[in-house]
Amino acid sequence: QNIHLVARWLSSLEKKLEQHSEGSHRDFRVFVSAEPAPCPESHVIPQGILENSIKITSEAPTGMHANLHKALDNFSQDTLEMCSQEKEFRSILFALCYFHAVVAERRKFGAQGWNRSYPFSTGDLTISVSVLHNYLEASSKVPYDDLRYLVGEIMYGGHITDDWDRRLCKTYLEEFIKPEMLEGELCLAPGFPLPGNMDYNGYHQYIDDALPPESPHLYGLHPNAEIGFLTQRSEQLLRTVLELQPRDGSAGEGGAGTREETVQALLEEMLEKLTDEFNMAELMAKVEERTPYAVVALQECERMNGLTAEIRRSLAELELGLKVGEL
Secondary structure, three states: OOHHHOHHHHHHHHHHHHHHHOOOOOOOOOOOOOOOOOOHHHOOOOHHHHHOOOOOOOOOOOOHHHHHHHHHOOOOHHHHOOOOOHHHHHHHHHHHHHHHHHHHHHHHHHHHOOOOOOOOOHHHHHHHHHHHHHHHHHOOOOOHHHHHHHHHHHHOOOOOOOHHHHHHHHHHHHHHOOHHHHHOOOEEEOOEEOOOOOOHHHHHHHHHHHOOOOOHHHHOOOOOHHHHHHHHHHHHHHHHHHHHOOOOHHHOHHHHHHHHHHHHHHHHHHHHHOOOOOOHHHHHHHOOOOOHHHHHHHHHHHHHHHHHHHHHHHHHHHHHHHHHHHO
């Protein structure tokens, strides 16, 4: 397990696998595990092992919908029926699943999500549910304060080292686990009330039917929090695309010329599709009353003009670069 931690020994492992592959039983298999490398320079597993292996990846779910389903998958119908206080147990269990999905997925927002990256895992969720079961079996009343403290300060809070992050975790639990949840008055997110008493499959169906589309509102964040995340995702995608481009310059001038012609064709197509800039003087003259909507529309037109001008300038520079390359 975790063979990426023993980089110096991997050459020995490769030799041992070659030795045992000769004359071994045809059903003989070796299972190894490793974490993904953060960058191409960190690849330490020998190519011989990779070429002879069947690669299986387990990727973390992305988005609230997938995370909430994944959190609920840690339990079953038997779990929902194991507590004598079924209504209270099921409601708090679902709220804990939503809480787990929120704290796990907030990491994608960078510093706006958490000041530091924390290794929250499904183990934190399952232990919290076990504690919930034990408390409800031992008490006739729901000990909300005790549950919030154990989950927020010990189970999940044990990972948290920043005071503001700890305060955020505590605030989440104060909103998700409180007496109103048993009265049908609690919304885990705007437009997503806490479900009533359902069976296991019913909860999964409720997530599919009632959960709003993915947005920062589901995490209690402002919509602008998604700008940084989407920018980072776009840069990563473009970086990956560039890494996939051929770098071998020995393919001949014909291949290079073909790529340049393709870029030139795309450049011309973009220039044709690029619209003219808005005439702000005419637009302002047409506006009779400066209502808030009109002001916002004019501001967006100005921003669009700036974006259009920047795109046109960048394309012009790219075209000049292609012409210089031909020379």
